[in-house]
Amino acid sequence: MATGAPIGVAVLGSTGSIGTAALRVVARQGDHFRVAALTAHRNAALLREQERRYAPSYVGIVDGEGARCPGWAEGAECLVEAARRPDSAIVLNAVVGAAGLDATLAALEAGKRVALANKESLVMAGELVERAAVRGGGEIVPVDSEHSAILQCLAGRSPADVRRLVLTASGGPFRGWDADRLARATLDDALRHPTWSMGRKITIDSATLANKALEVIEAHFLFGVAYDRIEVVVHPQSVVHSFVEFVDGSVLAQLGVPSMELPILYALTHPRRLPDDGVPRFDPVALSPLTFEPVRHDLFPALGLGVQAGWAGGAAPAVFNAANEAAVALFLDGRVRFTDIPGAIESALAAAGALPSDSREALLAADREARRHVTQLFAC
Secondary structure (H helix, E strand, O other), rough: OOOOEHHHHHHEEEEOHHHEEEEEEEEHHOOOOOEEEEEEOOOOHHHHHHHHHHHEEEEEEOOOOOOOOOOEOOOOOHHHHHHOOOOOOOOOOOOOOOOHHHHHHHHOOOOOOEOOOOOOHHHHHHHHHHHHHHHHHHHEEEHHHHHHHHHHHHHHOOHHHHEEEEEOOOOOOOOOOOOOHOOOHHHHHHHHOOOOOOOOHHHHHHOHHHHHHHHHHHHHHHHHHOOHHHHEEEEOHHHHHEEEEEEEOOEEEOOOOOOOEEEEEEHOOOOOOOOOOOOOOOOOOOOOOOOOOOOOOOOOHHHHHHHHHHHHOOOOHHHHHHHHHHHHHHHHHOOOOHHHHHHHHHHHHHOOOOOOOOHHHHHHHHHHHHHHHHHHHHOO
């Protein structure tokens, strides 16, 4: 890394699992990075604590829930404001869901590096995001462990050198369950992820494999690889984060302990690396055996639905994402069953997947229609 003053980092979604992990990384690397801006959705108490510890120049909260927040920006606009601030060279976007799109666009148009954990930005509006990066000179470096692994394996190679990308999935808490048992799955069951500690929405996405569908679409845009050359395999140990198979038959994989702090640090430093002792050392014996299994598409159809939406293009990926978010919210509220989630996605894609998609406004309209459709589906 270049010497000089620490690089300013804006952490959007600072009170979530990715945001708090990012702050730990930045704190350990205080000679190189500093927290310039923080935003959160609702958790004012934790955000105050973070403000006291990291002393950012900007703090924003989307929904203060009636809390008094003197000196803070309030409302959804704070995400874009934080992303545009001149004292932040890197914007780590850890906002959950479609709400993160405008901040990604704003940061790229301002010429910043976006350390992207908000995969929905590329899923909803991949082409718009690519154009924003070209216009403003910004760049995306992925934070997801799977995409970070692919980035490290590619090491600047052309997409023409790639035969296949293979993303790994843990299989979630329902790996090994049969259809009858899955039909009776509870919220507590779905939130018991075997290897990762994540927020509630992302944990449910991992359980349905919708998260992996989002990652396939994201990989398509990040690396310029066609959908028929992107595959998913179940890897319960979450140690191999992805494979890249090259046209000559060589296969590279990136391995590491299941900690989001590793890809977060690499997203900040890419293409260079900094020493960091914040996570356990890799022990191949202790982490063995490493096993791999096929995806059970019959029990987890959300993955296939998402890939089909990616193939369809247009508004379909945005509709897939919005319908999934709406259905997961209903499941978290106890209003639908776990197995209702993929059915809701399929219904929304049939109803709204072909809506116009030629602008941000059109994509947001498709997003709203998909959410409305899912809500109406279970309104009785």
